[in-house]
Amino acid sequence: MNSPLARHPLVQLTLLRFREFVREPEAVFWALIFPILLATGLGVAFRGGSTGPVNVAVTSAELARAMDGQGALAPEVLDTGAALDALRAGRVLLVVERDAHGEVVFRYDESNPEARAARMAVNEALQVAAGRVDPVSVRDDLWRETGSRYIDFLIPGLVGMGIMGNAIWGLGFAIVDARRRKLMKRIIATPMPRHLFLGSFLAWRMLLLPVEVGVPVVFGALAFGVPVRGGMVDLVVISVVGSLAFAAIGLLIASRAKTIEAVSGLMNFVMLPMWVLSGVFFSAERFPDAMQPFIAILPLSALIDALRSSMLQGVPLTGVGTELAILGAWTVSCFAVALRIFRWR
Amino acid sequence: MSRASSTPALRVQGLRKAFQDVHAVNGIDFEVRPGECFGLLGPNGAGKTTTIEICEGLTPADSGVVEVLGLRWETHAAELRQRLGIQLQETQLAEKLTVLETLELFRSFFRQGPSAAEALALVQLEEKRNARVGGLSGGQKQRLALACALVGDPALLFLDEPTTGLDPQARRQLWDLIDQFKRDGRTILLTTHYMDEAQQLCERVAIMDHGRIIAHGTPRELIASIGVEHVVAFATDRPVALAPLEAISGVKAVRTAADRVELQVTELHTCVPALLAEVDRQGLRLTSLTTHSATLEDVFVSLTGRHLRDE
Ligand SMILES: Nc1ncnc2c1ncn2[C@@H]1O[C@H](COP(=O)(O)OP(=O)(O)O)[C@@H](O)[C@H]1O
Ligand SMILES: [Mg+2]
Numbered sequence: 001m002n003s004p005l006a007r008h009p010l011v012q013l014t015l016l017r018f019r020e021f022v023r024e025p026e027a028v029f030w031a032l033i034f035p036i037l038l039a040t041g042l043g044v045a046f047r048g049g050s051t052g053p054v055n056v057a058v059t060s061a062e063l064a065r066a067m068d069g070q071g072a073l074a075p076e077v078l079d080t081g082a083a084l085d086a087l088r089a090g091r092v093l094l095v096v097e098r099d100a101h102g103e104v105v106f107r108y109d110e111s112n113p114e115a116r117a118a119r120m121a122v123n124e125a126l127q128v129a130a131g132r133v134d135p136v137s138v139r140d141d142l143w144r145e146t147g148s149r150y151i152d153f154l155i156p157g158l159v160g161m162g163i164m165g166n167a168i169w170g171l172g173f174a175i176v177d178a179r180r181r182k183l184m185k186r187i188i189a190t191p192m193p194r195h196l197f198l199g200s201f202l203a204w205r206m207l208l209l210p211v212e213v214g215v216p217v218v219f220g221a222l223a224f225g226v227p228v229r230g231g232m233v234d235l236v237v238i239s240v241v242g243s244l245a246f247a248a249i250g251l252l253i254a255s256r257a258k259t260i261e262a263v264s265g266l267m268n269f270v271m272l273p274m275w276v277l278s279g280v281f282f283s284a285e286r287f288p289d290a291m292q293p294f295i296a297i298l299p300l301s302a303l304i305d306a307l308r309s310s311m312l313q314g315v316p317l318t319g320v321g322t323e324l325a326i327l328g329a330w331t332v333s334c335f336a337v338a339l340r341i342f343r344w345r
Numbered sequence: 346m347s348r349a350s351s352t353p354a355l356r357v358q359g360l361r362k363a364f365q366d367v368h369a370v371n372g373i374d375f376e377v378r379p380g381e382c383f384g385l386l387g388p389n390g391a392g393k394t395t396t397i398e399i400c401e402g403l404t405p406a407d408s409g410v411v412e413v414l415g416l417r418w419e420t421h422a423a424e425l426r427q428r429l430g431i432q433l434q435e436t437q438l439a440e441k442l443t444v445l446e447t448l449e450l451f452r453s454f455f456r457q458g459p460s461a462a463e464a465l466a467l468v469q470l471e472e473k474r475n476a477r478v479g480g481l482s483g484g485q486k487q488r489l490a491l492a493c494a495l496v497g498d499p500a501l502l503f504l505d506e507p508t509t510g511l512d513p514q515a516r517r518q519l520w521d522l523i524d525q526f527k528r529d530g531r532t533i534l535l536t537t538h539y540m541d542e543a544q545q546l547c548e549r550v551a552i553m554d555h556g557r558i559i560a561h562g563t564p565r566e567l568i569a570s571i572g573v574e575h576v577v578a579f580a581t582d583r584p585v586a587l588a589p590l591e592a593i594s595g596v597k598a599v600r601t602a603a604d605r606v607e608l609q610v611t612e613l614h615t616c617v618p619a620l621l622a623e624v625d626r627q628g629l630r631l632t633s634l635t636t637h638s639a640t641l642e643d644v645f646v647s648l649t650g651r652h653l654r655d656e
Contacts (some may be wrong), residue, residue, distance in 0.1 A: 012453040014445070016439060023441040071442035078350040181437035189403055189433065190497070344401065 009192050019090030030328055031166050031208070035039070035158050035216045042281075043151040043224050057083035059097040061102075066129035070235070072121055088143045093118040096126075147227050147312045155220035155278040156307035162212050163239060164246045164274065164300050166266050169210075171201050176263040184247030194344070198251065206240065207245050213239045219309075226316065230310030234317050242303035245327040248334035249299065255342045265267070274300035276317040302326040352415045354532040355400060360409035371556030372409075377501075382478050382523070382533040384543040386641060388653050389555030393536035394434050396553070397505050400534065401431050414501060427456055430499030430531075432490045440479030440574040444489055444648050447478055448496060455497035457509045468492040468522055471487050477534040484515025491522060494523060502526060504535045507588050508542060520545055540641035552645060564641055571647045573597050573609040573639045577617060581629040589627075590600045593619045598647060605633065609647060 003013055033144050053074035058064045065076040075096075078086060081096045085224060087107065093115040095107040105124060108115040128134075170182035178184040188194060213235065220226030228235055257263040277284060277291070278300035287295060295301050306323035317324070354378040362370040370392045377383040385393045398404040400411055402418040402425060411418065413425055419612070437445050443538060448461035457620040458464075465471050468488040473481065481489065487507060501571060516539075523546055526533060537543055544564045545551045551561035560567055585606060590599050595616045598609040610616040624631055645653050 007453050009453045012450045016442065016450055019446065020439060020441045140419070178439075182433060182435055183437065185403065186433050186493075187437040187454075189401055189426070189429075189431045190451065190452040191423060191456070219365060228385075236397075 010196045010199055010203065013192075013196060014203045014282075016208070017170075017174065017200055018207070021170075021204075030169075031162070031212055032215050035212075036219050037160050039151070039155060039158055039216055039219060042154055045221075053086070054094075054119055054120055054121060056094040057086050057092040057094055058164075059083055059095070061232045063096055063098065063126075067122065067125045073118075073125060080147045094122060102173055115231070135308055147229070149224075151220065152226050152312055153283075153308070154281065155216055155224075155226045156311050157304050158216050159213055159239070160215060160242065160278070160304035161280045162299055162306055163242045163303065163311075164271065166208065166212050167205055168245050168250040168253065170205065170272060171247055172254045172257075172263045172267050173260065174201070175251070175254035176257050176260055179258060179343065179345070180260065182345070188344050200338075201245070205243050209239055209243050218308070228311050229314030230316065234310045235307070237317060238303070238306045239321065241290035241324050241327045241331075242299070245299045245303070245330040245334075248331045248338065251342075252334040253337040255338045256327035258343075274298050277301070279304055289332075297326055299327055299330045352379070353377060353412070354381075354414060355383075355534060356410070356412040357396070357400065358410040359401060360396065360411065361407045362392075362399060363407055368448075368556045370399070370406075370454075372552070373556070373558045375551050375558060375561060377532060378549075379532050380527075381548040382527050382535060382546050384547030384550040385534070385536040385553055386538070386543040386550050386645075387536075388538055388651070390644075391553040392539075392556040393538075394505055396537055397503050397534060398433075399458040401429065401503050402426070407492055417450060425553075427497060428500050430494035430502040432494045432502075432504045432507060434509070434536075436490060438478050438486070438489065438493070440477065442485070443475050444478060444480055444481070445474045447489060448492055450491070451493045452496040452642060458496050458498035461496070464492040464496045467495055467525075482515070484511050484518060487511060487515070487519060488522065490564060491519075496524075500532060502531050502533045504533060506536055506538070508537070516646065518623060532642055534621075540645070540653055544641050550641065552647075552648065553640070554649055560635050560644065565643045567641060568639050568647065571597075571609070571639065571644050571645060573611065573647065575610050575613050575616075575638055576643050577608045577610055577613070577620060577634070577636045578602075578605050578627070579608075579620065579622060579624075580632045582632055583629055585624065585629055587625050590620070593623065602648065602652075607646075609639070609643060 044288070047312045054072060054075050057078045058075045059078065061077055063267065064077050067073045076086075076092065080097060084099070084107075086092045093108060093112070097105050097107070099105050106119050106122070108119055111118060175184070183199070187197060217228060217235070221228065232294050249270065253266045254263055257266060277295050278289065278298050280300070284301060286293050301324040303305055306320040309320050349592045351374040355649065357376070358374050360370050360373050366516060373396065387393055395404060396597070399406045402422055411525070412493065413517060414428060416425055418425065427507065428506070440448070445461055445465065448464050452458065452461050452464070459467065462474070465474055467493050469624065470485060470488050478489065493522065494504070505524070508519050511519065520542070523535070535546060542610060547564065549563055550567060551558045552567070553559070560570070562570070586602070587599050587606070590596060590606070590608060593616060596608050600607045600609070608616065608620065617636070621631070642653055645651070
């Protein structure tokens, strides 16, 4: 601790952030370990989900035999009650049964695309087994590109979600905790320039960013071959711009709250809509058209869209200018308001 | 006396501060002389913290003058921050840092002053240098807070209730440290609601109540001012008639507390026998009898009719 650099208040304040983080095992877990566990779990669950055999329940061996030789179908013979239980529990996508008139009945959830596909495959198998001859001859040429699988979709989403969570939680809890224990008041009673106190949070965000972005990206690349087509520089630029936006939002959330409960509520209130709407786990296009303009200006949507375009499609930074501009606007406006209303004691 | 040393270390004049409808500080004046330890003594809610935080430049006053080391906050805030040592009531330092790391943090805010390790020695906490703040005892935390106030080598120290909540041994230890700071030539403004602390540490004391200073002077002067040398406290098996007690010569005041009666008296050797005779005359049995020399507590009682700490 003898170098002049180590005696600079910004360095000491950033060290404070660093020490509070690494000495809190739960913080490290949620920031760094949890995203890996989540990606592993989801990656394994959805790995080649569409290529495995489709589970269907049938109520007679005769129906099962009709599907023999269809490798894509895995029929299981159950009585009607057990078959419906299996459908309810999601173990099978479709129940196939022959009614009193000899008609085949398909039972499935038609809002589930996989169940619709299963119905078509089973129908196909039954018709062919009964002697249908197709007039057009076809063959499959299977093509699986990295960048179009669910895990490819997921990793940029998790990176964006991590940047948001770490920035908002990191600033929110630390600032309100310092205010609550009057540590902030004690610190501003010294000659320390106030901007350094806030600056230390930004410095700490930037120091942690390589880890919080690097961990899921490297994990995705090694375990699943998720690409970074846009290159590391672009990934860094997008991440920094995103992290600044969420740091500003975190600062605004924490600018007046006096208790941990109050700030927790505010943080969840701000983040929850983005977890749902911004396309972390599934495409935001599924929401109605009327909501799309609103979704597009959410900072997490902008960040994740930019990350996906860059990582998966290799779109250059000029191609994600709109997203970066949205993030920049959030940064500037939230910082401006936060600094105006910030409560130092 | 040189001109510099005749400038008060702190001058407060006509100071007022209200929070909504509470007049926390209601027009007070006092001066702290260089090198002395000045005490603001008063019960909870008297306005001590508000006063000291205005002097520390943390709370703006509604009106009045505050001059610290001859300077005003409005014009010389940056310089004042370098020269003041501050310990706030109820600050909890970061629990995850070690003692030494905490001091290095605070030391980095000041241009000059002792090193973190030297500051640690000033409060005799060297053996805890690598301990986490969260694991310190109350007294050790308070000593660390004092060390944080010393890292800028301040000319003037503000200590807000430095020993509140500590056990008697930790309090004595802190008093010794504060005594040492005085010997090092630092000026101290201290608030407390312990009369023994003010009596022990302070050259001069201002007694505060409801936002006003109701008396000030040296502890000796203040005690002399109430014209009472001793306090006799006693209890009886059944209630005692008070009027005859007031008539005893040398009894200045009679006050009833929850479980006892207190007489403020000038002379023990005449008043105690007279009291015993009166109790006997009323046919009562004495269940306890104690006497003590008058203290600042008794000054407060005689000025307000209340005790500093409501038991
Ligand atoms: N920030 C505040 N908001 C409202 N009332 C306050 C505030 N600070 C102090 N007070 C009130 O001002 C009075 C004096 O408080 P304080 O200066 O803390 O007294 P002391 O330090 O002597 O116990 C109390 O009645 C207290 O409730
Ligand atoms: Mg107080």
